Amino acid sequence: MTDLLPTFGPWSLCALAVVVGTVIQRLSGAGFGMVAAPAMTLAAPDWVPGTILLVGLAVGAGALLGTRDAVVRSDLPPGFAGRTLGAVAAAFVAGAVVGTALLPIVVACVVLLAVVLSLAGLRVAITGRSLFGAGVAAGVMGTLTGIGAPPMAILYANVEARRSAATQNAFFGFGMAVSIAALALAGLIRAPHLLLAATLVPLVPVTLLAVRPLAARFERGAIRPWALGLAAASALVLLGRALLQAGSP
Template sequence: MTLAILLSGLTIVLGALVQGAVGYGMNLIAAPLLALVEPAFVPVPLILLASGHALLAVVREHRDVDWRGVGWAMLGRVAGTALGVLAVATLAQRPFAAIVGISVLACVVLSLVSWRPHPAPGPLLVAGVASGTFGTAASIGGPPIALLYQHAAGARIRSTMAACFAIGSAISLAGLGVAGELHVRHLVFAAWMLPFLLAGFLLSGPARRLLDGGRIRPAVLTVAAASALALIGRSVFG
């Protein structure tokens, strides 16, 4: 058990570091590794930790949050979550995961070639729907919104994504609580991981300053591409 906690902690440190510097990516890193160490560690404990990380990030860069954009994205996320639940109930998981991964990867390629997205109300609403659908059905909810903000300043990306994650996680936890899926053991594990989460968050301070020196957009696109490729790989190889 001690080794499992240590390995899980190191995973959380890395995930918190990436998300604190780029704005998202914690689930990409932590979820697969935590599932290998102990399947009970996901999804509820990870959602609890992600919620804590999001709140810390909002507090750290609260002046840069695009609250208007958050509102539009969360409005879309409500509908997207319902679509994600429907997708889980009616569609084969692997083919759907592959479609999601290919869609995200296509957006990354278009961004590199000609597409210059802007976080206007319409695109944010669509991105919110995609985020809710993809996040619920395939655990990859960050890229649709992050890609819209890829040309924004690093602080704007991180703080806005954090606000979206905080609200989205609260909705998810409320739903899990109503469904009876939130247990004391989840809170205990999250408490064990809290020092590791804080360590990764603090380490992300110097890292974000490095990325803000003109490297934030490549970082956003890299994490999105890695998320898509991981999802495609998981759908193909199981």
């Protein structure tokens, strides 16, 4: 990585991805990484997943502020423990993926897997073990790609919408912080990631403020098909481009 910031065109696509991802995260409690990761990997591959995680921390914290009273606090300890373990494990393999031609393929495959899991209608009881297991999976996925929400989203799929979104946002914000720490210890958070994140983070509170009137009346299910469709389309474009580049002489 030689430049501190991407040029205006790629930066604009990153900014749009942050805005759309923030809206989806606030309204549903999941989805920022699924939307932002493929778009930002297409636009600025040298800046991911570090920038996604740094901006995601602000998204998670901001989305949680308005609904923190609805968080199911008893669910947090096992989920946090699993997320920490998963992030530490992922940090050991991140160096082999981050910054290579393999990363776009990994990101695209993780997004498509997340879409399939979201559509599968799986029902998993929320227990200490399932929270810990989902946390481990989220930690590995989130640290390597910036997409850590799907495992927790499966657990909370049938929980009342406000409690579901609030608790998932708590896991999301904590997970971003842990993944950032893991990548920083592995030497994979650098000045360009911090600088790009600094230019994108101001969009987060503006977006959260703008979407606030919708949050009280928006049906979580209404945004879900759009979010999954957008994530799948972005992932397919990313995967297609990555495979074409891999096949080029």
